Amino acid sequence: MRASFARHYPRPLANLVKLNAENPKEQSAGGLRADGFRTLEWDGRTPLALVDVKGRIIAMLAGRPDGDSWDSTCNDVADAMLSAGDTLGPAQPGRRGTHHTVHVGVSYGGGQQEPMNLANSKTKSNIARLLLKHDGVRRVVGFASSALAFYAPKLYHHAADTLELLHDRYPHLHRNFSNSVYPTATFNLGPQVVTLEHVDCANLPHSWCSIWAGGSFDPQTGGHFVFYDLKLMVEFPPGSTILVPSSTLRHGNTGLPHDAKRVSITQYMPGGLTRWVRYGYRPVKSLTPEERWRIDGPPGSRIEWAVGQWSLVGELLEDRLHCFGAVA
Numbered sequence: 288m289r290a291s292f293a294r295h296y297p298r299p300l301a302n303l304v305k306l307n308a309e310n311p312k313e314q315s316a317g318g319l320r321a322d323g324f325r326t327l328e329w330d331g332r333t334p335l336a337l338v339d340v341k342g343r344i345i346a347m348l349a350g351r352p353d354g355d356s357w358d359s360t361c362n363d364v365a366d367a368m369l370s371a372g373d374t375l376g377p378a379q380p381g382r383r384g385t386h387h388t389v390h391v392g393v394s395y396g397g398g399q400q401e402p403m404n405l406a407n408s409k410t411k412s413n414i415a416r417l418l419l420k421h422d423g424v425r426r427v428v429g430f431a432s433s434a435l436a437f438y439a440p441k442l443y444h445h446a447a448d449t450l451e452l453l454h455d456r457y458p459h460l461h462r463n464f465s466n467s468v469y470p471t472a473t474f475n476l477g478p479q480v481v482t483l484e485h486v487d488c489a490n491l492p493h494s495w496c497s498i499w500a501g502g503s504f505d506p507q508t509g510g511h512f513v514f515y516d517l518k519l520m521v522e523f524p525p526g527s528t529i530l531v532p533s534s535t536l537r538h539g540n541t542g543l544p545h546d547a548k549r550v551s552i553t554q555y556m557p558g559g560l561t562r563w564v565r566y567g568y569r570p571v572k573s574l575t576p577e578e579r580w581r582i583d584g585p586p587g588s589r590i591e592w593a594v595g596q597w598s599l600v601g602e603l604l605e606d607r608l609h610c611f612g613a614v615a
């Protein structure tokens with residue numbers, strides 16, 4: 288039965304992961320500190336931008352919406368995800384860590400002939416259905432999508448344009464959420480989500496993946512978001528959201544005490560989807576060098592374009608105006 292299922296439904300190529308260390312292991316905050324990592328004490332509320340030497344916003348600690356109801360929303364989501372994870376039995380070690388995952392949305396890559404909806408086992412499909420219509424989940428993912436529009440308007444605008452073309456052409460492809468621009472998501476169900484050092488190499492390299500954390504844990508003790516390239520650990524409280532180029536920057540979490548519960552929801556843009564649309568709804572390998580030159584420009588120009596999709600701090604208001612016709 289399982290083999291038959293696998294033949295009919297490719298595994299979620301949008302979620303390919305590359306581990307950077309040879310044998311990545313769960314690392315404690317204390318261990319990383321001893322290795323020279325700095326700690327950023329973040330309250331999970333105050334928006335903070337990570338800016339490069341040229342003033343480009345490369346990642347965003349977006350925080351959370353104002354209002355008293357956010358905590359109860361996040362608690363409801365975490366409870367729903369933990370309950371769903373319980374139905375799957377003990378989690379087995381995977382490439383990212385030891386926790387249950389459910390991938391949902393649209394994917395394209397590897398041996399797929401064209402973009403398609405990700406498929407799951409019957410049990411995980413039922414979990415996906417439950418979570419996709421959960422009001423709290425919709426609020427969480429909607430906030431992340433809004434934060435992307437607010438802090439990276441050019442990234443949002445490009446994603447929205449690309450996906451509109453994709454869905455116009457392939458109406459059978461599902462949108463996960465009507466209030467989120469992201470085409471693909473992963474529910475990390477726990478019971479204790481601690482990801483090992485990795486990059487999500489199938490995501491569009493400069494795009495920002497959104498990560499929301501939930502559960503009950505002390506963010507000063509564990510669950511930090513680790514930027515390995517920056518030797519930086521960020522306290523990542525439950526209920527908060529961060530946006531990072533997960534295909535470009537190595538990342539993971541610090542370990543948690545045994546009794547801690549942690550779940551997360553990630554949303555992302557598979558690079559294969561944007562290439563499929565940009566190259567005229569056909570695979571990259573079908574293009575001649577001349578066609579690629581015509582579409583992509585001379586060597587190096589795509590990288591320049593991609594980096595230019597990150598807003599400069601001083602031009603963020605102008606970028607919002609340009610992309611959306613109004614300053615939010």
Ligand SMILES: [Fe+2]
Binds near residue numbers: 485486487533
């Ligand atoms: Fe990741």
